[in-house]
C-alpha cells in the first residue's frame with residue numbers, strides 16, 4: 001500500500017503510515033446515528049428522541065408525506081395554482097435525493113431557479129431578482145384551468161477524460177432549453193438547475209455553531225492552499241436581517257424553518273405565516289389571495305422538527321483495509337479541506353437530541369468556486385454563479401440503496417461518484433488532478449471509502 005501511495009507522492013515527503021486518519025468512528029451522527037443500511041437508512045427517527053419528541057417527529061412525518069389538493073377541500077387544500085409537486089416526499093423520496101428525469105420522463109424531483117441579471121452597480125449579496133411573470137422558480141405544473149409556467153428540455157453533451165494511467169471516463173454536460181413557457185421568457189434570464197437534496201441529519205447541521213463554520217472560512221485564501229471557503233449571508237424573514245446561510249445547494253436558506261416554508265411556497269404554491277403572498281402573485285393568470293396561511297404554524301413546526309430529527313446512518317466497513325486506504329487518499333487529495341470530516345454541534349433550542357454531538361458530516365457549510373464547468377452563472381445572495389456549498393457526504397454510499405440511482409452534484413449530471421469527483425474544478429482543481437493521477441487501485445480505494453460513508 002505504501003509503495004502505491006509514494007509512487008505519485010513527489011511533492012510531499014510524508015510517509016503513508018503517518019498520514020492522519022481523521023475518522024474511524026461509525027457514529028456519523030453522534031447519538032442520532034442508526035445502524036440501518038437498508039432503503040430506510042435516511043427515513044428513521046433519531047434513536048435518542050424522547051417519547052414526546054418522537055411523537056412530534058411522527059406528526060411531522062405524516063405532514064411530510066401529505067398530498068395537497070386544490071382548494072376548497074376538507075384535507076390539505078391550498079395546492080398551487082402553480083407548483084412543482086404535490087408533497088414533500090414526492091421530491092425527497094425516502095427522505096433522500098432527487099435526480100434529473102430520464103429521456104421522455106417528466107420532472108419529478110428536480111427544479112429550476114430563475115432570475116434576472118443584477119445591475120452592474122448592484123450591491124454585493126443581493127437576493128435574486130424575480131423574472132416578471134415567473135418569479136424566482138419555474139413552476140412546471142398548475143391546477144386545472146391555470147397554465148404551468150413552462151418546462152425545460154435537457155440534453156447532454158458527452159465528453160471523455162483520460163486519467164494518467166490511461167483510463168477513459170465518460171462525462172455528460174447538461175444543456176437546457178425552455179419549452180412551453182406560458183409567455184416568453186426574457187433572453188437574459190439566469191437559470192439554476194437543482195435536484196432535491198436529502199433531508200436527514202439536518203438538525204445537526206443547523207446546530208453547528210456559526211463560529212465553527214466561520215473559523216473554516218478563508219475568503220482571501222490567507223493560508224495559500226488555493227481553497228477559500230466563503231460564508232453566504234441570506235435574508236432571514238423571521239429575524240428581518242441577513243444571517244448565515246446553511247441550507248440549499250448554495251447555502252441560500254438560513255434556517256430549516258424558513259427552508260421548509262419556502263418549500264411549501266415555491267415548490268407547492270402553499271402559503272404559511274412566513275410567506276403569505278402566493279407564488280403566482282403578479283402573474284396575469286389566476287392569483288389566490290387568502291387572509292390565513294394555507295399551512296398552519298403548528299404544521300410548519302412539526303415538519304421542521306421532522307427534518308431536524310431524522311437519524312444519520314452509521315458508516316460501514318470502517319476497518320476494511322481498502323476503505324482505510326481510501327480514507328488516507330481522501331485526506332491526501334485535500335478533499336477534507338472542504339469536506340470537513342468531523343465537527344461538534346452546539347445547542348439547537350428545542351432539539352436536545354442534535355445538541356452537543358460529535359458528527360462526521362464531511363462539509364464545511366461554506367461556498368467554493370468550483371470552476372466554469374459546474375457554474376450555473378446565477379448568483380444567489382453572496383454566492384456567485386460559480387460557487388456552491390460543500391454538500392455533506394454522510395450517507396452518500398447508501399443513495400443507490402435508498403433512491404435507486406447514483407446521480408450526484410447539484411444538477412445530477414454525475415452518474416456515479418467518480419464522475420462527481422472528476423467534475424471538481426476551481427478551488428478543487430488540485431484535488432481533481434490528484435485523483436486523475438491516482439492508479440486504478442487507489443481510485444477504487446477512494447470510492448470504497450466514499451461508499452462506506
Ligand code: HEC
Nearest residue numbers: 084085087088091194195196197247248249260263264267
Ligand atoms: C419539486 C421538488 C421539491 C418539493 C415538492 C420539495 N422539495 Fe425540498 N428541496 C428540493 C430541492 C431542489 C432542494 C434544493 C434547493 C436549493 O438548492 O435551493 C430542496 C431542499 C430542501 C431542504 C434543504 C436540504 C439541505 O441539505 O440543505 C429541505 C430541508 C427541504 N428541501 C425540505 C422540504 C420540505 C419539508 C418539503 C415540503 C414542504 C419540500 N422540501 C418539498 C426539491 C423539493
Ligand code: HEC
Nearest residue numbers: 333335338368374388389390391408409410420427428431
Ligand atoms: C474546494 C472545495 C472542495 C474540495 C477540495 C472537494 N470538494 Fe467535493 N464538492 C465540493 C462542492 C462545492 C460540491 C458540490 C458541487 C456541485 O454540486 O456542483 C462537491 C461535491 C462532491 C460530491 C458529490 C456530492 C453530492 O451530494 O452530490 C462528491 C462525491 C465529492 N464532492 C467528493 C469529493 C472528493 C472525493 C474530493 C477530493 C478528491 C473532493 N470532493 C474535494 C467542494 C469540494
